[in-house]
Amino acid sequence: MIKLGENSYGKNAVQLSKIIRHPDHHEFRQITVNVSLKGDFETAHTLGDNTKILPTDTQKNTVYALAKEHFTTSIEAFALHLAEHFVHTQQQVATATVEIAETAWSRITPHAYISGGAEKRTTQVIYNAATTTITSGITDLLILKTTDSGFEHFIKDPYTTLKETSDRIFATQCEASWIYKGAIKDYSVLFDNIRATLLATFAGHNSLSVQQTLFAMGEAVLETYPAVKEITLKMPNKHHVLFNLEQFGMSNQNEVFIATDEPYGYIVGTVIRE
Numbered sequence: 001m002i003k004l005g006e007n008s009y010g011k012n013a014v015q016l017s018k019i020i021r022h023p024d025h026h027e028f029r030q031i032t033v034n035v036s037l038k039g040d041f042e043t044a045h046t047l048g049d050n051t052k053i054l055p056t057d058t059q060k061n062t063v064y065a066l067a068k069e070h071f072t073t074s075i076e077a078f079a080l081h082l083a084e085h086f087v088h089t090q091q092q093v094a095t096a097t098v099e100i101a102e103t104a105w106s107r108i109t110p111h112a113y114i115s116g117g118a119e120k121r122t123t124q125v126i127y128n129a130a131t132t133t134i135t136s137g138i139t140d141l142l143i144l145k146t147t148d149s150g151f152e153h154f155i156k157d158p159y160t161t162l163k164e165t166s167d168r169i170f171a172t173q174c175e176a177s178w179i180y181k182g183a184i185k186d187y188s189v190l191f192d193n194i195r196a197t198l199l200a201t202f203a204g205h206n207s208l209s210v211q212q213t214l215f216a217m218g219e220a221v222l223e224t225y226p227a228v229k230e231i232t233l234k235m236p237n238k239h240h241v242l243f244n245l246e247q248f249g250m251s252n253q254n255e256v257f258i259a260t261d262e263p264y265g266y267i268v269g270t271v272i273r274e
């Protein structure tokens with residue numbers, strides 16, 4: 001007997017920009033939205049019966065239509081509103097997942113902005129009748145420190161060539177995501193504070209490894225913010241390798257490096273409360 005397993009459908013990468021017009025300044029917001037629905041879609045797959053299918057094109061239109069009134073504060077609030085809309089208006093939809101990534105724009109004047117780089121603020125809201133799970137985070141947080149980072153006392157086997165170092169560059173394109181528990185008054189204030197804690201901990205940590213710094217960053221967030229249940233950090237090690245200047249009869253006192261994109265170390269960890 002063959003039957004349909006887990007399935008979902010929705011619209012990905014809906015691009016939406018919004019101007020919120022205040023008398024003396026504008027707020028500009030740019031987001032990418034993914035919608036994914038789970039529910040009673042078996043006959044759509046097995047019989048080609050579309051009578052329970054809300055087209056993904058309609059889902060996309062709904063994102064724009066609801067943005068007018070309901071994308072006024074945080075991406076979390078908007079994602080929650082969208083997810084509730086699909087579950088409450090479509091009987092066959094049991095669970096709606098809405099993911100939003102917001103592009104960073106920094107203000108220049110009341111009406112002009114400069115790119116905040118590749119960094120994005122993210123959220124994922126999973127909503128059904130029983131539970132709401134809100135996970136928020138950051139992607140492409142490019143951070144680097146030029147000291148207070150080493151890597152020593154690791155395993156040496158016949159294939160080891162890496163030299164121990166007590167002073168290296170630590171660079172990463174950090175991705176962080178944390179799960180909230182309970183109701184949150186202001187997601188944006190909390191986001192700004194958690195981001196600041198992550199950055200301050202990265203900068204201030206005397207790092208014996210990426211793993212240790214990852215844990216310290218997660219630990220600092222859990223210690224400071226009771227509303228955070230757990231946090232996952234993904235930290236690719238963007239190596240800057242000391243360049244051999246001896247071949248030119250010159251010394252290199254940790255000054256000249258070659259940045260290598262690939263391969264890269266990839267350190268991932270979740271920090272939880274016991």
Ligand SMILES: O=c1[nH]c(=O)c2[nH]c(=O)[nH]c2[nH]1
Binds near residue numbers: 208
């Ligand atoms: O902080 C590090 N952790 C590792 O596991 C590792 N492995 C490696 O080659 N360099 C590093 N650095």
